[in-house]
Amino acid sequence: MGSILEDGDDAEVQGSSSTYTLSRKGDVYSCTCPAWRNQSATIDMRTCKHLRAYLGDEVEVARVGSAPATRASGGTVRASSGGGGAAKAAKETAPPVLLAHKWEVEHDPTGWWMSEKLDGVRAYWDGEGFLSRQGNKFYAPDWFVEALPADTLDGELWVGRKMFSRTISIVRSGAMGVDWKNVSYVVFDAPNAKGGFEDRIAHAETVIGRTSSSYVRVLEHVTCDGFVHLREELARVEALGGEGLMLRRPLSKYEVGRSTSLLKVKTFHDAEARVIGHSPGTGKHKGKLGALICELPSGVTFNVGTGFSDAERADPPEEGAVITFRYQELTDDGVPRFPSWVGVRIDAEWPPTSEAKPVSKSAGKATPVAKPLAKVAKGSAGEVVKKANVTYVAAAKSSVVEDADVEADDGDDDDDAPVVVKKAAKKPAPKPVPEDDEAAEDEVAEDDDAEAAKPAPDFFMSLVHPSENKFWEIEVRGKVHYTRFGKIGSPGQTRLTEVGSATAAKSDADKRAMVKRKEGYVAKKKK
Numbered sequence: 142m143g144s145i146l147e148d149g150d151d152a153e154v155q156g157s158s159s160t161y162t163l164s165r166k167g168d169v170y171s172c173t174c175p176a177w178r179n180q181s182a183t184i185d186m187r188t189c190k191h192l193r194a195y196l197g198d199e200v201e202v203a204r205v206g207s208a209p210a211t212r213a214s215g216g217t218v219r220a221s222s223g224g225g226g227a228a229k230a231a232k233e234t235a236p237p238v239l240l241a242h243k244w245e246v247e248h249d250p251t252g253w254w255m256s257e258k259l260d261g262v263r264a265y266w267d268g269e270g271f272l273s274r275q276g277n278k279f280y281a282p283d284w285f286v287e288a289l290p291a292d293t294l295d296g297e298l299w300v301g302r303k304m305f306s307r308t309i310s311i312v313r314s315g316a317m318g319v320d321w322k323n324v325s326y327v328v329f330d331a332p333n334a335k336g337g338f339e340d341r342i343a344h345a346e347t348v349i350g351r352t353s354s355s356y357v358r359v360l361e362h363v364t365c366d367g368f369v370h371l372r373e374e375l376a377r378v379e380a381l382g383g384e385g386l387m388l389r390r391p392l393s394k395y396e397v398g399r400s401t402s403l404l405k406v407k408t409f410h411d412a413e414a415r416v417i418g419h420s421p422g423t424g425k426h427k428g429k430l431g432a433l434i435c436e437l438p439s440g441v442t443f444n445v446g447t448g449f450s451d452a453e454r455a456d457p458p459e460e461g462a463v464i465t466f467r468y469q470e471l472t473d474d475g476v477p478r479f480p481s482w483v484g485v486r487i488d489a490e491w492p493p494t495s496e497a498k499p500v501s502k503s504a505g506k507a508t509p510v511a512k513p514l515a516k517v518a519k520g521s522a523g524e525v526v527k528k529a530n531v532t533y534v535a536a537a538k539s540s541v542v543e544d545a546d547v548e549a550d551d552g553d554d555d556d557d558a559p560v561v562v563k564k565a566a567k568k569p570a571p572k573p574v575p576e577d578d579e580a581a582e583d584e585v586a587e588d589d590d591a592e593a594a595k596p597a598p599d600f601f602m603s604l605v606h607p608s609e610n611k612f613w614e615i616e617v618r619g620k621v622h623y624t625r626f627g628k629i630g631s632p633g634q635t636r637l638t639e640v641g642s643a644t645a646a647k648s649d650a651d652k653r654a655m656v657k658r659k660e661g662y663v664a665k666k667k668k
Contacts, residue, residue, distance in 0.1 A: 143197025146170065154191045161191055168316040169645045170196070170204070171652070178656050184649050185314050203280050204315035235276035236265035237397040238295060239330065244388060244404040254338065254389040255365040257378050258405055259327060261299030262312050266326070268293055282317040285324070288354035294345060295395075296328035296360070302382035321356075329360040329387075330395060337392035362389065375406060409467045411483060412437075415491050416462045420444060422454065429454040433482070435464065438492040441475050442634075448482035458485050600647045602654040604662035605629060612665070613657050615650045619643050622650045 146152060146165045154161055154172075161174045169185050170192055171177060177189040186205050193201045244250070264271045264279060268291040271279035279298065300308040300323050311320045334344035346359050365371055365388065375386055385407035393402035414435035422431035430453075432446030445466050449457075458464060463486045468477035600617035614625045620643055627634055638649075 168314040240399040241403040241405045244406040250365045251367045254362040258385040260305045260384040261297035266294040288352040290348040295330040326357040430457040603665040
């Protein structure tokens with residue numbers, strides 16, 4: 142039985158050569174040892190031999206879901222890294238789940254079952270516990286699962302619309318605390334029940350109806366009356382902040398793997414960007430293109446890494462080419478989410494002048510002027526066209542599609558989400574001011590004032606590595622830290638990471654800076 146580390150407490154432990162400090166801040170348990178600091182896992186999912194020795198193996202297995210530390214032949218304790226062995230074990234225990242294909246506009250949805258596509262975490266209930274699509278266990282509190290039936294159920298652990306990050310932080314923390322009171326298990330199938338979809342969903346309603354749990358419910362399904370009904374429901378769900386819709390074929394069986402009996406419907410936008418670099422591929426794409434590094438007219442850069450054929454990866458567009466890409470939405474910083482390759486624009490000018498949209502700023506951040514409005518394009522029965530005023534992005538084209546490679550919530554991890562890369566702080570070009578339009582000039586001046594009034598970061602550290610001619614900076618604003626790095630004299634790249642709380646973000650930033658100092662980085666000298 143280990144010791145207890147209360148929230149906000151610290152404890153010193155003796156390592157093999159140094160004394161280390163264990164800390165707890167909310168659901169984040171940390172250690173100052175190199176093994177903890179250098180892990181690639183999110184900070185709430187890290188552990189080390191010192192935490193295991195202090196808290197106990199059982200506590201750490203329940204918290205992070207990894208195997209206990211093992212003793213190597215040399216006698217030293219080695220913590221499980223959750224690498225290839227863990228991945229193989231998870232794959233062998235992966236549940237047999239049904240996966241969706243994308244819906245195409247030529248497919249008539251009339252008569253299909255329609256439901257909201259939840260932006261939660263896919264969870265398979267095997268009668269005893271929750272499993273991710275990859276076979277990893279989710280550790281929920283006893284009071285959350287005690288009333289769940291012994292049947293197998295398929296659904297999502299869900300907090301709410303636009304709360305995917307929050308859901309992930311609770312479900313994967315292993316803390317089994319009061320935060321689970323914000324989670325619901327929303328069931329959309331009963332895999333082992335007999336009959337078609339209608340019989341299985343009726344079975345799920347029956348067994349869940351016998352429970353007294355307020356944390357589980359069956360997802361509502363309605364019959365789709367056709368294209369107009371689909372468009373209206375999609376617009377309604379998106380207006381509420383939902384992700385999209387799912388379509389289920391009537392009387393369909395529960396098939397393992399991807400099936401055309403289950404279709405997902407989401408709205409994506411098309412826009413243009415300029416290629417400024419190439420990221421090399423790894424794994425099956427080694428020796429070919431991994432991703433295009435692209436730039437928007439606003440100066441924001443990002444990676445486009447999905448949607449390419451093998452031939453396109455072998456012969457990607459050159460730097461300077463203008464491409465069309467598809468994306469789901471923009472972040473508050475104007476970065477496209479889930480961008481996917483469409484093709485090269487041979488007739489486009491750069492930067493675009495005729496279709497650039499106006500900008501509205503709030504606290505220094507560029508935000509869309511208006512929410513997207515869905516409407517039917519004339520002469521294209523059933524096609525959904527979405528137009529939006531967005532930051533310096535031409536958005537005259539769009540379609541209801543989803544790249545099969547881009548799935549934000551089909552499984553337990555969001556590994557397919559692109560790494561967001563941004564240039565060093567670069568102010569967008571001012572909006573064009575019409576002649577004799579004093580109001581427009583005043584608006585530009587107000588934007589400049591808003592940029593100047595941007596609040597100071599909660600934490601900032603700037604380091605350089607003199608011998609390697611590199612720089613490294615980290616800035617914390619709320620729960621997000623921005624890490625900028627690269628060769629001195631270059632704009633560098635910026636990675637955005639969101640952690641559980643503002644306190645955890647500052648703590649993690651401070652530890653990252655400490656690691657960099659040990660690697661030879663020193664404080665940047667003031668001029």
